[in-house]
Amino acid sequence: MPIQLHDDSPRLAIPDRAESIARMKIDRATWAVRAFSRYDRAAVMKIARAVAEAAHQAAQTYAEWAVRETGMGVVEHKKLKNELSAHPLVDFYEGMDLVNPRVDPARKMVEIPKPAGVVLALTPATNPVSTLYYKTLLAVLSRSAVIFSPHPMAKACCNDAAVRLEAAAVAAGAPAGLIQCIEEPSVPLVQALMASPKVQVILATGGSPMVRAAYASGNPAIGVGPGNAPVYVDPDTDQNAAAKRIVDSKSFDNSVLCTNESVLISLDQDRSRLERALRANGAHICNEAEVAKLRSWLFPEGHLNTAAVGKSAVWIAAQAGFRVVPSTRILIAPVEVVGLDEPLSKEKLAPVLAWATVGTFERATGMAQMILRMSGAGHSAAFHGEDPQKAMDFASALPVYRVVVNAPCSQGAAGFATHLAPSFMIGTGYAGRSSVGENIGPQHLVHWTRLAWNSDAAVPMGDFTDVRAPFDGPSAPPPAAPRPVTLAPAPAPANDAGMDRDMLRQLILQELRELTRGQS
């Protein structure tokens, strides 16, 4: 009897079409860059604003879609993250000119910005669309083209968002092919693309294996390591304010941001005061039996149960086998030790916070070091206290590149409740096996060609007043002379996005204040 008589699987071995299509996307992106890298600043900013506006308009749509598709996170928080990755991101970089050549007569040097080119960007399941928004704007602001390889769990919302942003960019004058997304992502496919000689840089966000693969690809890469932020609360600070910030941060989007607090460290003397404050803000403090249940469900065999990522505290408690009141925002698991012997002190990406108490500030710093030695080096930590010396000592001792002070760490380290650069790529630097140690921005996608004159004063530098910059955009005005370096304040954003930008900023600030109320 023929074996395939009742078999619906293909009778021919069909080759992988996805890789072939993806390679066509890379070529298309290369064409787009060829044109876009000659756009002038006005054209670039117009496109960035148009993309930001399209992103802003669809923030709610994709917040719902991402939660529906991935089962992770909280719609209202994802909406906020999406909004923050739109206009406020462009606002932040409004004053950073990555387009015009810089002339420095004093140093006899001219610097010409050169965009990276084709950027291969990975987006995680935890923050799919906000990361896509963010990386798209980084590419646009640096005049690069971007191709997304979304996490397979979030491929539908990412593809839709990429199409929407590309349409907005093209309508504003961008070349087609500037923003593309892989329809059928897979691990072999992304590995093949990461090794393509036609990709100039990889922006890797995701699990460690993917980030390591990006660095091993042979192509330049900016990848960031995992977080596992320790948070210290000093006795000298308002315990209620600290507790509120921590609970707000841990419950924000159910802790899917890698910047969320992982282990709370406080002093023994304050335990009951802080515990009351945490409870008052919606934390459930687990008893010993609950901690055991939580540990075995969350870390079976010592590894994180990915089913927990981005889920609510109430759901996680139920899965672990105990009940909490429905208003519970986070679970706190008191632990005796931290480090390899206590899985609850690892990164969790869920609203579960481990809590250890120690006798002294010095011991607390040591414990934070222990946590980071296990994982999260190069990433973030948080400090709640009033003593600048302690803040300095804490930050100096820890192998992290940002310590958020008196703010929620989830948002603060990502630049949304501090003055750090707003970012969904938290550079973990050499300590965290990354090439960049700060929050990644568009400046990381630009290298500069430097025209450097003989430093001998007898050799004059030419006059650049009337030298044309190489602009050739769609609506490029007559080429302007490159401007000299000035320290003038950034020009006010153009009001061409068809909306009241001040009102928008106020709205977002208000939402942020809601989240961070108590310390701002």
Add this chain to the structure above:
Amino acid sequence: MFNYGYFNFDSKAEVLDKAVEYWNPGKTKFWQDAGIDLVIDRREGYFLYDMSGRRLIDLHLNGGTYNFGHRHPELIAVLKSALDYFDMGNHWFPSVARSAFAEKLVKTADGMRYAIFGAGGAEAVEIALKTARYTTKRKKIVSIIKGYHGHSGLSVATGDERFSKIFLADKPDEFLQVPFNDIDALDRALRGRDVAAFIIETIPATYGFPLPDEGYLKACQDLCRRYGTLYIADEVQTGLMRTGTMWGWQSYGLEPDMFVTGKGLGGGIYPISACVVTEKCGGWLHEDGAAHISTSGGSELGCIVGHQVIDMLQRPEVISNVQFVAEFFRRSLSEMMAVHSDIFVGIRQRGVILGLEFDHPEGAVAVSRALYEHGVWAIFSSLDKRVLQFKPGVLLDAATCQEIIDRMEAAMPRARALLRNMRRAA
């Protein structure tokens, strides 16, 4: 030594000697005389490698056969997968591959009904002309002077007499020719209402891609309708997205009764061609479907490759790339012409089909040679040697396009010198 496993050669010279001795002395010597000592060895993407190892960028593409470049990995994988299951098949029977491919092809073109397969472009033209005679019960066929539709019995009779007279295959009483872009001449030819079909390449390739005047093709079609003549669009070189739409006639807003496709349809790895017809022209398929048969026409392997070729051409990435490549060359070549206007005098372009005009009756022969010496292979038009056929592939990337222009710019002084010598000799 050049060891190919099944046979080996000591040198390129030995290959050329054997080619003269056993294969085709005329063709072999022609290229030697033209200064093109090419024996294509390895090939990959849009690059050809001579036996010497020298790399050439392929802008000849054999009229679009290598539209996707040489040995496109996806098509190679498709053919390999097909070989694990199918062979050429038995043309007598319906088959899964032919049914699926026929449907895919018919659905690319509004108004079309059946796809009839052949193995090469000439066979597809043969099918079209026979179909026209069956449908109209008329015998005469009209084509354009310097048109080109292949080398088989009926198809060769439509073309230039260089290819028909030598074999006593010209049939002036049944096959009439009218000048291109001359609508009155066509009117006079069709007026007697005894012409079965008017066949025309949407842009005549071998004639050097002269572009149809505004409204010319539509007027031809209207005349055909008026006089009961069938309009056959030969899309062998202008189809498959090369003009920016799947079929060139679509970009001119035409509704042909039949169209013919070949070359690139088989992706450069398995020969297949097709004549696609409307319901009106499909009569013989009902009366006697075996009236035209072909053992290798519509081979199942070819159908599977062709199916994938159409599928790939429909991808938005490919359509977008065609636009980028076309726009790039439109701009770059205009700039180049401005600089070299003493010899480079015209650009004909639609999509990635280009004819470049040079100011000498055999100007393109010299330019082709100069380009060859600078690592680019583009062929002159056989029937108008002023014009260089410039045929970029639909998947060309930005870097290769720029390299083509850079090499071409570098070749211009040499082209100018060759042209000067030709003028002096003349």
